[in-house]
Amino acid sequence: MASKTWFDGLKRSFADVPVGADNSISTTEFLEASESLTTLFDRQLAAPAESETVQSLSVNELKTKKHTASEGLLWLVRYELIVALTPLSGVETSPLMGVSTLRRHVDKTGEELASSFREAYGVTLSKHHNFIVKKVFSVAVGAAPNNKNFYKSLASSTDDVSAETEAKIQEQLTREVKALEKIVSILQKFQEQPDAKW
Template sequence: MSTWFDQQKKSFADVPIGADNGISTTEFLEAAESLTTLFDVLGSKAFTPVKNDLTGNIKKVRERQLAAPAESETLQALVVNELKTKKHVASEGLLWLVRGLDFTAQALRHNLDNASSELSNSFREAYGNTLKPHHSFVIKPIFSAAMSATPYRKDFYVKLGEDQGKVNESLDREVVALEKNVAILKAFQETKEAKW
């Protein structure tokens, strides 16, 4: 039985992380793009702004990677090298992408760990912990609408695959890998070399 995870181009579990915690840019962006399709599974048009935000930030990082491939093999190198040019388009894109991925990871982790919790609760709590403090009063209602538009837990998990044991196992594997990538990048973004 195939699950939604089996159909993805790249999983965060497949993103190479170097000895120095350098995260491979190409695989990371492919995994992030794959993950954005999860918002399609949620099924509501209310999630379009959330998905567009993620894909827009992926595009900013990818454009920098394409413009300077030798300086962009890892996300950390991409940021450091872009900042040397006195620009920060991709660096800021990555900052927002990490916030969006952190939001997604926290929502999914909360839902995995709390079997009786509805998705709307998990997403609302994650939003409050991650994106909400950085959002303007114009953006907050758009994202709040998305949190309220989440499907029922039972309907969402069925869309991910028929074999719920396999779905939970795959989801947990993805979330663990996503949490690791996000933690590494958040720590890097706190360093002086990642600031503009």
Template sequence: MTSFPPGGTWFDTIKRSFADVPIDAANDNGISTTEFLDASESLTTLFDLLGSKAFTPVKSDLLGNIKKVRDRQLAAPGESETLQALVLNELKTGKHVATEGLVWLVRGLDFTAQSLRHNIDNPEVELSNSFRDAYGNTLKPHHSFVVKPIFSAAMSATPYRKDFYAKLGDDNAKVQTSLEKEVKALEERVTILKSFQGRKEAQW
């Protein structure tokens, strides 16, 4: 069974693309919370295409952190229209559940973006190398010795490059264009959030 419509790509099937997540440039590059969480959820289904149970913990980790941020948004919708507002308003209450969840979510998305970027830019490299490389740069330094082997197993379980790209669509040019667009949009939003999270008022 294919995971994309005839003549289309897997990216046509997702609920929301990162390219459709608004950034309010006039308001401290505020990133719209609802759309960002929808796009993050959509991206987690990419791990299903990798076809290995080894990726279940990676996906679960992302979904768990999405839930922490969404729970805060549902509890205080008026204070959570952008991710930045959500964080600053939660920290004012003395709590940091969603704020910490967002830190981990951004790390997971950064890992995904770096994996895919490395693979786009290096057409001769297998996915496992791109994923392992990105894991070392993003999540690994923050993971405990218990979690590292679980994630390392996933990095080794990635399919061959050609098999993965075939699951994204049968027209390679379309797949590359869609993948580049999604990764570029993801990178832009991750960069904004990492910069924000590095600021003193966003920490606890």
């Protein structure tokens, strides 16, 4: 039997966040999956009826001439809802790169995490950076753990990860990446709308 993993300890998985037919994202479940964003919790608690979806939370907050939760959401989307996973990789992610890295890592089973970061960087941010920034990124990626240590950090045990547990982690990671991609896409489109800007 596969041992428990980091994903098993999540209060709520992004894959369990309800998304309506109209792409509305349920706020309570979204916040549970994004526990670290206390500013969003504050807005939801202050006006729960106006905050049933992430989008309505942002639009209704902006009507009050405040934008604390909306700004938090903006940064969350910019960093692709990857806040919960970033500490596991040991490498700070950049806009458009977190989910891209994890997607590549999931799709290229066996590829080392550092290679996934390098390839994702190559298709997302490298075209926007000069030679010096590219070199800094290259050095930073060297700090990424190898797959064995990455999976060990996702397992509940510090012992070697069994093949069964690694397969479970891969399945859970795939599920989370798919859910994150969907939510990020919806929220990016939402944030392009005039009523979502301050």
